[in-house]
């Protein structure tokens with residue numbers, strides 16, 4: 001009952017209980033009052049005796065609204081039930097009657113769904129005639145296509161699953177598979193949707209009765225009461241508004257209840273304010289990137305996640321630095337943080353964070369990074385805006401930051417596309433991203449970074465999403481760009497081979513900290529941290545197939561919400577002892593391990 | 602995908618036209634069958650139990666109900682192609698004339714209400730998305746969703762009644778009913794537009810929230826553009842394409858919603874006439890009106906798909 005923990009759920013269920021109570025006992029409690037004719041008190045306004053006045057026969061309207069609840073609710077539920085049953089039958093039909101006929105039914109449903117419900121209701125109202133029963137049938141039939149579509153989608157998803165396939169292979173009849181295996185698994189979303197639909201049906205029904213097509217005198221539901229009331233709206237507005245309010249409340253009761261059960265997401269607790277104002281330190285001279293004590297905290301449902309826990313490093317001018325680690329080690333978050341791309345409520349703290357000469361902890365620095373920092377993201381398929389052509393997306397940088405005209409900026413974009421070796425750049429620049437292959441997009445992304453004059457390129461897993469051959473090309477392009485522009489590179493990768501090939505220096509991250517820092521050429525041979533060794537050991541030798549996934553390091557990465565107080569690697573470390581588990585090792589002389597001397601031997 | 606620009610548009614046009622024709626056929630056939638699905642004798646029901654038998658027979662003859670079914674269907678189609686919708690049973694006027702006379706008032710109402718709801722919903726949805734993204738502005742979010750759920754749950758005709766009470770009966774700002782000068786548009790258009798605006802603004806907000814987390818928005822931020830430019834140039838077009846599909850559904854349900862609102866405001870459109878003709882069992886008139894409404898809905902859906910394809914070229918090649 002997660003839904004009950006949310007105010008919406010409480011309000012919805014409370015209202016629903018009230019509405020159902022009135023529907024059940026309304027006629028018993030108010031039935032008599034509702035029929036008492038008082039000719040001395042016709043069309044009276046609200047008074048202590050008649051809360052919302054009387055109708056043209058002097059009958060108490062409040063009592064009539066209460067009594068009408070039963071018929072209104074019953075008709076709505078009946079119509080919803082018709083929709084639901086028919087919808088399930090139509091939606092599950094493709095599974096029962098074979099492919100051909102099923103296709104036909106599905107496309108018929110698709111055609112019907114396009115028509116608004118009210119139009120279908122009117123159509124069926126013609127067929128079934130005016131009156132409560134006809135209206136219930138009309139509303140029920142009109143609601144069926146929507147349920148059929150929903151049911152079809154749900155059934156399609158469930159019938160992919162193993163146990164359904166197994167039951168089928170075992171020769172269980174189709175109807176039985178549907179009843180025993182499929183329906184129970186889609187019952188919950190169906191019921192949630194039926195609840196919400198019942199709210200809508202209630203309103204539709206009120207509309208029909210209001211039009212005079214639904215419930216006929218002497219019976220009355222809320223819609224009929226409204227119709228009667230509308231004529232007297234000058235003298236007696238509550239006669240129309242009273243039943244209207246009842247309809248809205250009842251409709252809301254169904255809607256809110258359904259909604260609360262449909263979406264009861266976990267709440268994330270906001271972060272408390274920054275603990276201590278970070279001590280300011282000065283950046284290291286001669287660097288394109290200098291960061292000290294970087295901490296990144298992300299609010300999560302189970303408390304804050306400390307994704308990066310005090311990381312200090314520099315990237316010298318023109319230098320290439322790699323960051324390796326498993327997923328969840330905080331390496332990508334580090335990249336996004338130093339690129340200044342993390343937004344509140346994620347919190348970024350650092351003693352200093354200076355990128356391409358701009359202090360990111362100060363205001364206004366971001367805009368100037370537009371030309372001096374290039375960022376290449378992991379997934380080139382999603383990193384371009386699908387709604388704009390490629391050329392203008394590149395040109396935007398120059399137009400916005402360098403004040404170029406549309407034409408000049410586009411010419412530069414074409415030139416940059418040529419520089420990253422995209423064939424026919426003039427034609428390509430006028431295409432949409434979806435017309436580019438993955439490798440081409442990644443090259444175009446690098447070209448976008450070259451629109452300015454980058455001092456630093458941050459590349460977050462730039463080759464992970466690409467084919468092996470394309471990976472090579474992109475890495476070569478990055479190297480070439482660095483040769484031509486003299487830009488420094490911060491390369492994030494889980495792939496030790498990529499990093500050793502491209503970089504001068506490597507940082508190894510684990511559980512939000514740098515655990516080792518060493519020249520790239522020493523990574524395979526001179527690593528002193530047990531984690532680095534395990535990481536390298538997972539890649540057998542220099543001739544490694546780049547396609548191969550990282551061999552598994554025993555144990556799981558640390559749960560970022562519960563980082564242990566001692567060494568985070570201790571649960572997976574063959575060298576761990578009690579000291580390791582109690583005291584976290586600091587990064588000293590390039591390694592954070594109590595036993596580095598022992599390990600290095 | 603190799604050469605998508607080549608045959609993309611012709612193929613899209615062909616497929617979409619095929620779907621439109623298919624749906625039209627379903628619509629036409631359904632409205633033809635409508636009179637045959639009525640249980641009992643429809644003409645007897647229309648004319649009442651006291652009508653003399655030869656009058657009933659004459660009417661049946663006129664409606665062609667005595668011919669074999671296939672023949673009736675063929676006649677119906679050929680008459681339809683020549684624009685002949687038959688003659689109303691009660692008024693003895695050509696149905697086409699009645700509809701042509703009443704359609705403009707309904708169309709004006711629907712279009713005005715749609716434009717108003719889009720004009721209100723898109724900015725509200727965008728602003729709310731920016732204010733409440735990533736769990737910020739919890740209170741604003743709660744107030745917004747609460748209001749839009751409640752407002753969205755009030756049916757348009759009830760809003761109409763409420764508006765009449767507040768702005769016409771109580772304060773005499775606007776006329777109560779009828780179509781008489783620009784003033785008389787205000788209340789019906791408001792009644793029709795408020796509900797869809799509430800729903801649409803919620804959808805726009807949700808779509809914007811999703812789009813703002815997309816990788817390409819991060820790319821836009823990496824270009825260090827102003828937040829306004831990131832939201833309006835990079836996020837909004839993608840959110841709009843996603844919202845448009847639902848906006849189209851909304852527009853077509855708005856067309857149907859005119860039926861109720863017209864009855865509240867005694868609006869001289871199709872909505873008042875279809876209800877009267879259903880009650881009077883004037884089948885030719887009902888048939889014609891249902892056809893017109895249905896065609897309107899189908900045209901709107903097609904239009905939405907075309908706009909969608911222009912805004913987002915991928916949707917034109919997708920779903921083959």
Ligand code: SF4
Nearest residue numbers: 567570573580593594
């Ligand atoms: S400090 Fe201890 S537990 Fe941590 S890596 Fe070194 S030896 Fe292993």
